[in-house]
Amino acid sequence: MRLNKYISHNTTYSRREADRLIQEGHVKVNRKVVTEPFYDVQDGDKVFLKGKLVKPKGEYTVIVYNKPKGELVTKKDDRGRRTIYDSLPAKFKHFIPVGRLDFASEGLLLLTDSPKVAQVLMEGDLPRVYNVKIKGEVTPQMEQAMREGLELADATAGGHEKSKIESMRFAPFFAYRIDKNAPTYSRLKVALREGKNREIRRFFAHFGKDVVDLKRVEYGWVKLNALPTGKTRYLTKDEYKKLKAYLKEVDANHTTQNQSQIGDDRDNSNSAGDGDKKRS
Numbered sequence: 001m002r003l004n005k006y007i008s009h010n011t012t013y014s015r016r017e018a019d020r021l022i023q024e025g026h027v028k029v030n031r032k033v034v035t036e037p038f039y040d041v042q043d044g045d046k047v048f049l050k051g052k053l054v055k056p057k058g059e060y061t062v063i064v065y066n067k068p069k070g071e072l073v074t075k076k077d078d079r080g081r082r083t084i085y086d087s088l089p090a091k092f093k094h095f096i097p098v099g100r101l102d103f104a105s106e107g108l109l110l111l112t113d114s115p116k117v118a119q120v121l122m123e124g125d126l127p128r129v130y131n132v133k134i135k136g137e138v139t140p141q142m143e144q145a146m147r148e149g150l151e152l153a154d155a156t157a158g159g160h161e162k163s164k165i166e167s168m169r170f171a172p173f174f175a176y177r178i179d180k181n182a183p184t185y186s187r188l189k190v191a192l193r194e195g196k197n198r199e200i201r202r203f204f205a206h207f208g209k210d211v212v213d214l215k216r217v218e219y220g221w222v223k224l225n226a227l228p229t230g231k232t233r234y235l236t237k238d239e240y241k242k243l244k245a246y247l248k249e250v251d252a253n254h255t256t257q258n259q260s261q262i263g264d265d266r267d268n269s270n271s272a273g274d275g276d277k278k279r280s
Contacts, residue, residue: 003027004037006047009061009113010054012234014091026050060114062235062243063092066227067109073100084109087230098122098219099195102160107131107216108224117243120250125193126220127174132188133213134204138181142207146173146190150203158205159198168196170203185212220246 001009007018007027019037021027027034028048029041041047047054065084067073072083081103085093088111095111096118107130112118155168174191192199201211217224221242227233235243 001041002037003029003034003039003041003047006041006056007049007054008091010056011049014089016090021049060112060117061095062110062112062114062117062240063095063232064222064224064227064235065109065111065232066224066229067101067106068229069104069106072103073097073109088232092232099128101216102198102201102214105214105216106229107214108219108222109216110219110222117247120247121220122195124220124246124250126246127191127193127218128195128216129189129191129218130200131213131215131217132190132200132204132211134186134188134209134211135184136186136209137183138178138186138188139207142204142209143176145170145203145207146176148172150206152202152206155202155206158201158203158211163197165197168199168202170196170199191218 003022004015004018007013007021008015011018013021022037022039023035025033025035026049029039029045031046031048065088067084068087070082071087072081074083075085077083084097088095092111095113096115098110098112098118098121101107101109110121112121149172150170151168152170153167156163156166159165171192171194174193176188176190178186178188180187190200200214204211222235222239
């Protein structure tokens with residue numbers, strides 16, 4: 001890994017700031033000053049910045065962003081609306097969002113510089129927890145659908161006007177809690193294991209309920225807590241530890257599934273061969 005990238009990846013400095021620090025002689029590799037930003041850091045090298053050891057966080061970085069309402073989770077918008085990249089610090093402009101929050105939603109958004117990590121987190125079944133405020137009260141029919149799931153041939157209500165999704169299957173909610181239930185408006189905390197397009201808005205719209213506030217507060221073991229709106233933070237050491245364990249578990253499961261598939265293919269191949277012998 002290049003020295004400037006190594007520093008920006010494992011500290012709070014941007015790539016440009018790392019270049020400056022290196023060129024000004026503030027960086028040592030194995031106790032020797034290195035002034036070339038493109039110096040290739042090898043395994044076992046010890047990098048010191050202003051006398052302090054730069055400890056590697058791993059091969060990827062993950063941040064938490066408290067997305068405000070009125071921002072799109074995309075690089076550019078053809079209508080000129082504000083995107084998350086208009087607010088994120090420059091050093092995170094290349095980070096990939098883990099899933100999306102729509103324009104009117106807010107809260108916890110994970111971003112990473114690793115496409116693999118982003119894909120695993122998006123495709124995984126980690127619970128996503130939301131605070132939801134709807135117009136009107138929660139009915140027994142809605143609770144039943146939250147417990148048992150729902151399949152709609154027409155799930156366009158609550159979706160974006162340009163969305164091509166018409167039908168949708170809603171898995172049972174992982175968990176839910178009704179904090180306030182009143183004819184005027186109700187508040188719930190819901191947890192889903194999927195991240196389908198405007199899933200929560202479509203679900204409640206089916207029952208004629210508008211979602212007036214939607215805020216994601218947890219993604220797996222990562223919590224928003226008191227992070228101010230529009231601000232970012234890095235994962236904590238404990239959160240990184242749990243993420244690494246999760247990625248390792250996913251890799252192990254994929255390996256097991258692949259081995260099982262290979263075994264099935266061999267069995268099918270042997271069966272076909274036996275059949276040929278019997279027919280001959």
